[in-house]
Amino acid sequence: MWPPEIEDDRRMCFFWKKKYPVACTPGGSVFSRYIEHTTPLITGSTEFIDHSMPDLDDLVCVGWPGMIGPRWRTSTPAWPRPRLGGWRRMMIQEVAMRVVRVPDVADLERAWRDVSGVLEPTPVVSSELGLLKLETFQPTGSFKVRGAIAALTPGEPTLTPGEPAVTASAGNHGLAMAYAASRLGAELTVVVSTRASAAKVAKLRSYPVRLVEHGDDYDQAEAHALSLPGRFVSPYNDPHVIAGQGTIGCELDTQVDGPLTVVAPIGGGGLGAGLTLWARQRGDVRVVGVEAAVSRAVASAVDAGKIVEVEVGETIADGLAGNLEPGCVTPEVLRHAELTSVTEAEIRAAMRWLFAEHGLVVEGAGACAVAAVLAGKVDISGRLVMVLSGRNITMPVYRDALA
Numbered sequence: 001m002w003p004p005e006i007e008d009d010r011r012m013c014f015f016w017k018k019k020y021p022v023a024c025t026p027g028g029s030v031f032s033r034y035i036e037h038t039t040p041l042i043t044g045s046t047e048f049i050d051h052s053m054p055d056l057d058d059l060v061c062v063g064w065p066g067m068i069g070p071r072w073r074t075s076t077p078a079w080p081r082p083r084l085g086g087w088r089r090m091m092i093q094e095v096a097m098r099v100v101r102v103p104d105v106a107d108l109e110r111a112w113r114d115v116s117g118v119l120e121p122t123p124v125v126s127s128e129l130g131l132l133k134l135e136t137f138q139p140t141g142s143f144k145v146r147g148a149i150a151a152l153t154p155g156e157p158t159l160t161p162g163e164p165a166v167t168a169s170a171g172n173h174g175l176a177m178a179y180a181a182s183r184l185g186a187e188l189t190v191v192v193s194t195r196a197s198a199a200k201v202a203k204l205r206s207y208p209v210r211l212v213e214h215g216d217d218y219d220q221a222e223a224h225a226l227s228l229p230g231r232f233v234s235p236y237n238d239p240h241v242i243a244g245q246g247t248i249g250c251e252l253d254t255q256v257d258g259p260l261t262v263v264a265p266i267g268g269g270g271l272g273a274g275l276t277l278w279a280r281q282r283g284d285v286r287v288v289g290v291e292a293a294v295s296r297a298v299a300s301a302v303d304a305g306k307i308v309e310v311e312v313g314e315t316i317a318d319g320l321a322g323n324l325e326p327g328c329v330t331p332e333v334l335r336h337a338e339l340t341s342v343t344e345a346e347i348r349a350a351m352r353w354l355f356a357e358h359g360l361v362v363e364g365a366g367a368c369a370v371a372a373v374l375a376g377k378v379d380i381s382g383r384l385v386m387v388l389s390g391r392n393i394t395m396p397v398y399r400d401a402l403a
């Protein structure tokens with residue numbers, strides 16, 4: 001039966017490219033139950049644009065109950081027949097944006113099997129505030145290695161054996177991907193901007209990955225990565241990466257009895273979304289996500305009901321700074337999570353507290369959960385677990401934070 005019934009009031013549009021239908025929400029995410037029909041079109045923007053533009057006539061809009069992007073509000077074509085011409089081309093560009101599946105419980109179970117097969121559980125230690133989950137002790141120094149292992153473990157539906165992977169980060173995600181690729185024997189290309197820090201590039205070079213330097217900033221490096229053959233693995237907008245980050249929760253199942261309040265930092269929202277996926281399963285867990293006050297992309301998207309561009313200020317929590325990829329699924333998962341934010345002074349105070357009280361070196365992003373609790377911004381019910389997500393910080397920046 002096509003078009004399928006729409007289950008809720010979210011507006012959707014439907015396309016056919018040859019025999020493949022595409023169902024797209026305003027945010028650009030595909031409803032998971034249509035995924036099996038849409039697979040040929042969800043592989044990545046560049047591939048779609050390059051190969052599909054010549055076949056314009058094969059694309060038929062069969063339903064257009066609403067608009068996807070603000071640009072098009074003025075040119076709503078009548079249901080059910082689309083107008084021909086310019087707007088149809090724009091529609092293709094919108095669909096060409098990466099369409100990512102929302103992860104489900106099966107993804108979390110698969111990720112847990114893969115991640116627990118490679119990584120030791122990280123410790124949980126007590127503090128006067130509550131329990132600290134020390135992801136700072138992961139190989140490569142951050143939780144990101146979980147998502148990387150989940151995404152790079154060969155097998156359906158993650159990576160078909162022999163399929164190359166591509167990513168675009170010189171930071172914690174890039175390092176974690178390089179580590180996971182070398183552990184799992186995956187072929188990985190990491191694209192970094194020509195201005196990426198020399199120290200980070202040197203660390204990446206110590207792994208057997210193909211390193212490509214391209215563009216003046218992260219966006220240009222990422223656009224290039226998307227144009228390369230292979231599976232692009234986003235740091236946060238990827239079902240397997242999200243499920244991988246959720247394995248922190250699976251580990252907590254064996255370490256801490258509930259009920260729990262789990263507090264974790266939020267940048268692109270992969271970590272928060274993964275924990276939310278796990279918490280829905282377990283039932284007695286509240287997840288509280290903490291953004292840097294100068295970069296609130298996820299909270300803004302949740303409030304607006306769609307991805308919106310936000311201003312991003314300078315922050316010592318550099319891992320949390322930035323806007324979201326169009327069509328990103330993490331706000332959809334985090335819609336019902338509790339979100340708060342912390343100031344620069346609060347982050348620095350938390351970094352000092354962790355060093356002074358526990359001798360723990362934690363980077364800005366990694367200290368945000370503690371920052372929110374110390375600042376009294378978290379309602380606590382049950383036992384409190386704060387995720388210390390990473391430790392990678394340069395000496396001068398750390399010295400400055402402790403001063």
Ligand SMILES: Cc1ncc(COP(=O)(O)O)c(C=O)c1O
Nearest residue numbers: 267268269270271319365389390
């Ligand atoms: C140390 C650290 N903590 C937290 C985050 C936020 O993770 P996410 O983007 O999945 O929200 C990052 C992201 O790079 C990070 O490096």
